[in-house]
Amino acid sequence: MRYHHVIYLTLLLPTLFETVHGHYGFILMDCHVLGSLQNVEIVYSVYYGKTELLRLNSTENKVVAYTEYAMKWADDLNKKPEWLHTETEKNIRDCKRFGQLFLPMTEKSVKPEVIIRSVKQASGKSPAMLICSAYDFYPKHIKVTWMRDDKEVTADVTSTEELSDGDWYYQIHSHLEYFPKPGEKISCVVDHASSHRPMIYHWDPSMSDSDKNKVITGAAGMVLGVIMAVGGLIYYTRKNKAHVISAGSRDVRHSEPLQTRSDSEEL
Numbered sequence: 409m410r411y412h413h414v415i416y417l418t419l420l421l422p423t424l425f426e427t428v429h430g431h432y433g434f435i436l437m438d439c440h441v442l443g444s445l446q447n448v449e450i451v452y453s454v455y456y457g458k459t460e461l462l463r464l465n466s467t468e469n470k471v472v473a474y475t476e477y478a479m480k481w482a483d484d485l486n487k488k489p490e491w492l493h494t495e496t497e498k499n500i501r502d503c504k505r506f507g508q509l510f511l512p513m514t515e516k517s518v519k520p521e522v523i524i525r526s527v528k529q530a531s532g533k534s535p536a537m538l539i540c541s542a543y544d545f546y547p548k549h550i551k552v553t554w555m556r557d558d559k560e561v562t563a564d565v566t567s568t569e570e571l572s573d574g575d576w577y578y579q580i581h582s583h584l585e586y587f588p589k590p591g592e593k594i595s596c597v598v599d600h601a602s603s604h605r606p607m608i609y610h611w612d613p614s615m616s617d618s619d620k621n622k623v624i625t626g627a628a629g630m631v632l633g634v635i636m637a638v639g640g641l642i643y644y645t646r647k648n649k650a651h652v653i654s655a656g657s658r659d660v661r662h663s664e665p666l667q668t669r670s671d672s673e674e675l
C-alpha cells in the first residue's frame with residue numbers, strides 16, 4: 409500500500425504582509441508525494457490570518473482565488489503561466505530533495521498484533537459479537553475487514569478509528585455482530601503497509617480465549633493435585649515401610665540375645 413505524503417513548508421513573509429494587531433499572512437507550501445517521488449505535486453496557499461486568499465496547484469498550473477479581494481491578484485498571476493510553471497518546478501525539485509532525505513524515516517512500518525475475541529456468547533437467537541483488534545502498528549493507515557466463508561461482510565460491522573497510543577503506535581478495533589451458523593468460517597482481514605499482502609486471521613469458535621484460560625487453569629490445578637496426591641502416597645508408603653523395618657529390626661535385636669540366652673540355658 410502506498411500513501412501520499414505531504415511536506416509542509418511555511419514561509420513567513422513579514423515584508424509582504426504587514427503585521428497588524430496580531431494578524432499575519434503566510435504562504436503554506438504543501439508538497440504532495442503521489443505514490444513515489446517521481447510524481448510530486450505542489451500546492452501553495454496564501455493566507456491572511458485564518459482566511460485562505462489564493463491557492464496554486466502545480467498540476468493545474470492555475471491560481472484560484474477565495475476572496476473577492478484576491479481575484480484581481482489571481483487574474484494577474486494567471487496571465488503568466490510560464491512564470492508560474494518555472495516557480496513551481498523550482499519547488500518541486502526542492503520537494504524531491506527533501507523527500508529523499510526525510511521520507512525513508514516515515515516509510516518505516518511496524519506490523520500489528522491481531523487478536524480476535526468474542527465478547528457475547530452466541531446462544532440461540534442472540535447474535536454473537538466478535539472483536540478484531542490490531543495493536544501496535546505504524547503507520548496509522550490500516551484497513552480491517554471481515555470475511556465469512558471467503559466473502560466480505562459489510563453489514564453489522566462497526567469500527568473505531570485508528571486510536572493513537574501516544575508512542576507513534578496505533579490500535580484499532582472492529583466489531584462484527586452475526587448469527588453463528590455451524591460450519592462457517594469467519595476471518596478478520598488486515599491490510600497494512602507492513603505487509604504486501606492482506607493478513608488473514610481465522611476465528612476459532614471452538615474455544616474463546618477466556619475459555620482456554622479456564623481450561624489451562626483447571627488443567628494446572630489438576631496437575632498440582634495429582635503431584636500432591638502422588639507425593640502424599642509416596643510419603644505415606646515410605647513412612648509405613650520404615651516403621652515396619654525399624655519395628656522388625658528391633659524385634660531381631662531383642663530376640664537374638666534372648667535366643668542365645670535360652671540356647672545356652674538349654675545347653
Ligand SMILES: *[C@@H]1O[C@H](CO)[C@@H](O)[C@H](O)[C@H]1NC(C)=O
Pocket residue numbers: 440449451465466467468
Ligand atoms: C491539484 O489538481 C489536480 C488536478 O485537478 C487534482 O487532482 C488534485 O487533487 C489537486 N490537489 C489538491 C491538493 O487540491
